[in-house]
Amino acid sequence: MEIAFITDNLNTAKKCRNADILYFGDEFCQNRIPDTKTLQTAYELATARKIKFTFVLPYITNEKIKAVDRVLEYLNGLETKIEVVFNDWGTFLMIAAYKNLSPVLGRLLAKQRKDPVAEDIILNKQNKMKIITGTRKKLMVETKKVPLSLKTYFQKSFLDIAHVTDFMISNNINRFELDLLPWGSKLNINKKIKQSVYYPFVNISTTRYCGAINLSYANKCNFICRNRTLEIGKDKLKYTYIIKGNAIFYKASPEMLSKALSNKNTDRIVINDLPALQHLKDKKIRLNKV
Numbered sequence: 001m002e003i004a005f006i007t008d009n010l011n012t013a014k015k016c017r018n019a020d021i022l023y024f025g026d027e028f029c030q031n032r033i034p035d036t037k038t039l040q041t042a043y044e045l046a047t048a049r050k051i052k053f054t055f056v057l058p059y060i061t062n063e064k065i066k067a068v069d070r071v072l073e074y075l076n077g078l079e080t081k082i083e084v085v086f087n088d089w090g091t092f093l094m095i096a097a098y099k100n101l102s103p104v105l106g107r108l109l110a111k112q113r114k115d116p117v118a119e120d121i122i123l124n125k126q127n128k129m130k131i132i133t134g135t136r137k138k139l140m141v142e143t144k145k146v147p148l149s150l151k152t153y154f155q156k157s158f159l160d161i162a163h164v165t166d167f168m169i170s171n172n173i174n175r176f177e178l179d180l181l182p183w184g185s186k187l188n189i190n191k192k193i194k195q196s197v198y199y200p201f202v203n204i205s206t207t208r209y210c211g212a213i214n215l216s217y218a219n220k221c222n223f224i225c226r227n228r229t230l231e232i233g234k235d236k237l238k239y240t241y242i243i244k245g246n247a248i249f250y251k252a253s254p255e256m257l258s259k260a261l262s263n264k265n266t267d268r269i270v271i272n273d274l275p276a277l278q279h280l281k282d283k284k285i286r287l288n289k290v
Contacts, residue, residue: 058087127143195268
């Protein structure tokens, strides 16, 4: 089982000493795509520590195509073949133009159904509902049980479709990335394609609109998301919503991770939190497949 650590910050990358792979880049915002000089420094850091290097890209617009192409050209010129995680299909076409780059389908393209508020409904754990009528009369309403097929639906992804996996294999996409779900995943994927799971922060949603820009009363990005997050529902919801820049997350449990490792295709954990990386090593959590 490989352990990867993802960051787009060089200082954070320098603190990462327990990973087998350095994922460098950002999945959600094109303003955080590193330039070639920063990327070179990150690559040299990974090389000096004798660990693998993977470059991560978000979904991009026309504005960033030339900048991304320069970075891809640099990576293609390196001695070793480099994995590049893509999160839109246009970016995949750019990566495919270079022979020394290995495309990885990012978790934003996996199209999982991830909002944790649905957990109790999917698992039939919802409580009775109390309704107060206009006459202040209280009514207790039994919640309707949902069929097992709904759970299966939420466990699936379009990656489970045969012609999708055939397309991936024929285009040398030999890895895809997934989030951890409270109700688990149930994918029947060709053994030729390996999967990574992200831990502990699960992405629920992302958008090109960034509320963080408005928090700074600026007309352009000043990267306020690098050091500021917003938590919603803390101590009230089972899963606190964590807003960071233009993306929303919740924190997965170790139990979710353990279940994900039972999948035969899973051979990599991508850690997106530095303390969590240290915890995995300090506690010597068993990372072999169950």
